[in-house]
Amino acid sequence: MGTSFTEVIDEFMLLQDDYRLITLFQTSPENFTTYVTGWLIPAITDFETVCDQKLTYNLTTKYFTETLNKRNILTLAKIVKQYWLQRTVDDVSQMKAKIQTDFHTYSEAQNYKTMQDRLILMNEEISQLLVKYSLVEVTTWDFLKMVNG
DSSP states (O other): OOOBHHHHHHHHHHTOOOHHHHHHHHHOHHHHHHHHHHHHHHHHHHHTTTOSSOOOEETTTTEESSOOOHHHHHHHHHHHHHHHHHHHHTOHHHHHHHTOOSTHHHHHHHHHHHHHHHHHHHHHHHHHHHHHHHHHTSOHHHHHHHHHO
């Protein structure tokens, strides 16, 4: 068997500190893995076009068919983080806090704006990561041929 989804998920967990995910893991590791797999699948789709390894997987066993190298596991984990952050920014409870009229409104609104800014930055970081990743795999001559088209 290849790399387990949990190896990627473990790397993702090192990149953030969400108490809700930690609680879910502590109460039901199986539900936790299923939940985070919902971000991993689109992350695989985003990454497979430039990845130097095949990212085929079995959703039943939650294993990749190949053993992924550390670089690819970490790249997938960073893309999963992007999906997690998108979910966090879109969280309905954040919007609920914004429409309240007490002093916390400004504080929550500022927090929401900061999270949106962080998501934009994260999207740019992932885009740059994928470009750098793909350029490492292309020789200079091949790259110049692509640019000159």
